[in-house]
Amino acid sequence: MVVAVPAGRGRLMKCLSLAIPPPTTTTHPSLLHDIASNHHKRIAKVVLKKGKTQLFKDGSPMVYSGAVDRIIGRPPPKTGDIVLVADGTEKPIGWGMYNSISMFCVRLMQLEQEVARDPSCALDVEKLLETRIHEATQMRRSLGLPSSITSAYRLVNSEGDGLSGLIVDIFGEVAVIASSAAWVEKYKPQIKTCIGRLDGINYISWRPSVEILKKEGMDLSDSKEIYPETPPERVKVMENGIFYLISLEGQKTGFYTDQRENRHFISTISDGQRVLDMYCYSGGFALNAAHGDARNVTGVDSSLPALELARENIVLNNLDPEKISFLRHDAAAFMKDAVSRNETWDIVIIDPPKLAPRRKVLQSASGMYRNLNSLAMRLTKRGGLLMTCSCSGAMTQSGTFLQILQAAASDVGRKVTVMRQAGAACDHPIDPSYPEGAYLSNVLLRVL
Numbered sequence: 001m002v003v004a005v006p007a008g009r010g011r012l013m014k015c016l017s018l019a020i021p022p023p024t025t026t027t028h029p030s031l032l033h034d035i036a037s038n039h040h041k042r043i044a045k046v047v048l049k050k051g052k053t054q055l056f057k058d059g060s061p062m063v064y065s066g067a068v069d070r071i072i073g074r075p076p077p078k079t080g081d082i083v084l085v086a087d088g089t090e091k092p093i094g095w096g097m098y099n100s101i102s103m104f105c106v107r108l109m110q111l112e113q114e115v116a117r118d119p120s121c122a123l124d125v126e127k128l129l130e131t132r133i134h135e136a137t138q139m140r141r142s143l144g145l146p147s148s149i150t151s152a153y154r155l156v157n158s159e160g161d162g163l164s165g166l167i168v169d170i171f172g173e174v175a176v177i178a179s180s181a182a183w184v185e186k187y188k189p190q191i192k193t194c195i196g197r198l199d200g201i202n203y204i205s206w207r208p209s210v211e212i213l214k215k216e217g218m219d220l221s222d223s224k225e226i227y228p229e230t231p232p233e234r235v236k237v238m239e240n241g242i243f244y245l246i247s248l249e250g251q252k253t254g255f256y257t258d259q260r261e262n263r264h265f266i267s268t269i270s271d272g273q274r275v276l277d278m279y280c281y282s283g284g285f286a287l288n289a290a291h292g293d294a295r296n297v298t299g300v301d302s303s304l305p306a307l308e309l310a311r312e313n314i315v316l317n318n319l320d321p322e323k324i325s326f327l328r329h330d331a332a333a334f335m336k337d338a339v340s341r342n343e344t345w346d347i348v349i350i351d352p353p354k355l356a357p358r359r360k361v362l363q364s365a366s367g368m369y370r371n372l373n374s375l376a377m378r379l380t381k382r383g384g385l386l387m388t389c390s391c392s393g394a395m396t397q398s399g400t401f402l403q404i405l406q407a408a409a410s411d412v413g414r415k416v417t418v419m420r421q422a423g424a425a426c427d428h429p430i431d432p433s434y435p436e437g438a439y440l441s442n443v444l445l446r447v448l
């Protein structure tokens with residue numbers, strides 16, 4: 001079930017201009033209602049429109065303004081306040097964090113059923129953070145993370161770990177916290193304290209997603225903070241037995257932990273192969289191919305800082321520089337040149353940046369994916385393998401990626417077969433009630 005989130009100014013204005021009637025005296029048979037009544041502060045109630053409740057009762061955490069009928073409470077809630085979310089009869093279905101600016105009025109933190117199972121975290125953000133982060137840590141341990149061969153992984157994956165807007169990646173002794181919600185910024189000290197208490201964490205780097213936070217009503221353009229001490233500029237980690245240098249100034253949190261399992265897969269099929277890693281960043285797929293005894297490996301990226309890391313990673317892993325090289329090029333230009341030289345590889349990987357950042361641009365992005373994949377197929381020798389990726393949520397959720405790959409194959413007169421389909425690694429859990437959390441598609445094609 002995909003939530004249609006009506007966007008646009010009109011809807012936002014409607015949310016902001018909601019009438020705020022005086023407090024109600026109605027009582028409801030609800031544990032949350034009782035806990036809220038005993039709370040030292042008045043807690044506002046966001047009442048949903050009739051017929052708009054089930055989605056959120058089923059667990060979708062993002063209450064969009066179009067689903068809200070009215071807000072009860074004086075003074076009206078402010079961004080970052082705890083609110084109750086109630087059905088049309090004003091019976092609470094859960095509680096969450098309010099935002100007066102965002103098109104998402106509330107990020108639900110707990111549903112009534114969860115509160116009934118364990119009321120200890122109800123309406124208590126600090127306690128909830130502790131509990132959720134503990135659960136997330138246990139979940140990763142059950143997946144064998146960290147381990148003697150992997151020290152880089154995702155500890156908290158936003159909605160998938162019940163903490164919408166909070167991402168935590170662990171790189172050895174450094175935790176990188178990516179914040180994309182106003183409530184996360186408001187509870188920054190509490191979050192830092194919780195993460196700082198985890199075994200083995202000596203440094204925290206806080207990375208606000210400035211553009212997303214603007215839509216949450218927060219301007220943090222100049223903000224970047226570190227805690228408790230300045231972490232080293234670069235961190236050395238291991239993933240599946242391969243060493244990487246991570247720059248904490250690098251893209252996203254500094255490292256793409258989501259491709260860990262897919263990178264490892266490449267190491268298992270590379271023996272004796274000639275491998276091309278397009279959009280290689282710090283060399284993840286290329287290093288795995290070399291580690292898996294590829295005959296020759298080429299990585300291509302347009303970012304100089306990323307390539308510097310990739311080149312240092314060759315040395316760090318004692319790989320033969322005659323067999324692996326990283327080149328700075330625009331990917332499309334490199335592929336066109338290689339096509340004109342009739343050059344081919346046994347295995348080609350393409351992992352471009354997010355080409356469809358919003359659903360609105362999906363159509364034009366589809367054209368770009370089609371063209372890039374046509375080029376990549378032409379660079380794959382007949383009978384060779386193409387691992388092709390899309391990290392655009394809009395593309396993955398549209399379910400059209402395979403169609404685009406088929407169209408790309410038709411364009412260049414090639415026949416493709418799907419050998420493997422994957423998403424992000426298992427430390428990136430997804431809540432099925434929030435399918436928008438699934439963004440990564442990774443498809444392995446045999447190209448004839």
Ligand SMILES: C[S@@+](CC[C@H](N)C(=O)[O-])C[C@H]1O[C@@H](n2cnc3c(N)ncnc32)[C@H](O)[C@@H]1O
Nearest residue numbers: 256279280281284301302303330331351352353
């Ligand atoms: C999703 S990341 C790739 C992650 C990488 N595969 C890994 O495993 O770490 C996308 C990469 O594309 C690079 N990039 C963006 N635009 C590019 C372009 N026009 N040509 C080449 N590389 C580009 C970025 O610098 C970034 O490293």
